[in-house]
Amino acid sequence: MGRQDGSGRQVTTTPVDDSTATVLHIDLDAFFVSVELLDHPEYANQPVVVGHRSGRSVVTAANYIARGYGVNSAMPMALALRRCPNAIVLEPHMGAYQHYSSKVMAIFDDFTPLVERLGIDEAFLDVAGARRLHGSPAVIGELIRARVLAETGLICSVGAAATKFVAKLASGLSKPNGLLVIPAEDTIGFLHPLPVTALWGVGAATEEALTRLGLRTIGDIAKTPLVTLQGRIGDAAGRKLHDLAWGQDPRTVTVEREEKSVGREVTFEHDVTDVARLRSELLRQCDDVAVRLRRAGLVGRAVSLKLRYTDFSTVTRSRTLAEPTNVGRRIYEEAAVSFETLAAHGIRVRLIGVRVEQLSDSDGQGLALWDPDDDWREAEKAVDSVSERFGRGAVQPASLLRPHLNRPHPNRPAPSPPGPNGAAGG
Secondary structure (H helix, E strand, C coil): CCCCCCCCCCCCCCCCCCCCCCEEEEEECCHHHHHHHHHCHHHCCCCEEEECCCCCCEEEEECHHHHCCCCCCCCEHHHHHHHCCCCEEECCCHHHHHHHHHHHHHHHHHHCCCEEECCCCEEEEECHHHHHHHCCHHHHHHHHHHHHHHHHCCCEEEEEECCHHHHHHHHHHCCCCCEEECCHHHHHHHHCCCEHHHCCCCCHHHHHHHHHCCCCEHHHHHHCCHHHHHHHHCHHHHHHHHHHHCCCCCCCCCCCCCCCEEEEEEEEEEEECCHHHHHHHHHHHHHHHHHHHHHHCEEEEEEEEEEEECCCCEEEEEEEEEEEECCHHHHHHHHHHHHHHHHCCCCCEEEEEEEEEEEEECCCCCHHHHCCCHHHHHHHHHHHHHHHHHCCCCCCCHHHCCCCCCCCCCCCCCCCCCCCCCCCCC
């Protein structure tokens, strides 16, 4: 979690018993900016943002110095430059990011075959079987950090813990350029003082519901009767948050099958400024992607939103889910979070698209235990059954039935190219 500007940083500086902290989460720090600075070391101590300077562009990534001025990824470039007038703006180079991502992931693979890639700049590693060859989890973390720096010039932060959830929290708190180890026996003491927003699945609406119960820390959630939580935020979500608050996360590091994605995007005949019309199109796309995932027996862990503006500048924003999904409502909610950030300051959109990535088979995912979307999944499966009998569109969300809502030009659908999307959050 960690603050975006690196303040509040925590790192492990004294020896700890890390024998139980065999799950590593490794995140490259300010990845896009760091790659650009390899060619511009003269800007290393200045605020730097990656993006285009055009009026409708947004920030793709910002280094920690720029974040100290309140500049964040997905922020309109004009606003970023008002907050930090002396920021250096560097153009993005996606090919370079892919190149360095491949080099870093290859380093991870040298230490363990159990590498779960979460995107272009982060991964989980299970190093339980690598200790005899490489040393303790903390040692492995430091060896990886040293190799990444030596072979690429990039820095990364590492969280080591007994579970994926805690490891990811630890890496966020150790940013930038740190390592934080949380032994299993220290998990509760580490978790309970943290704010409720540190829990996966706690967005603005859930935070508000928890605040109304007087719950502000993870410890507050842990001490709240399960039935009380479930009565306020639902059975599945209540169970999930309660379990996480007690450090219970049964997920293991999983090597995904060959990277694939399912997406949908459209180019409009005329630029669109109506946010409601864009939301409607986004909902339509998310529903379609979910149907395609279910038909293929797949679930995905990352949801990426893509917008192209009137000046042809393009921004993608990706969110990683706590659990993989093929539920249209969940896909839309994640994409909408990114969309609302981008749409808040006014936009003229030529293209909008959504893509679900990091796919795996839906069988054996433990969805019944860890999925807060059971009700929506059953409803959407029922719609699938009706659609199979009467055709697609026989049943759909009411918001998609209004004919005045914007539709893309029928002769101009844009193909959805595969490949990494998303602004680097590290």
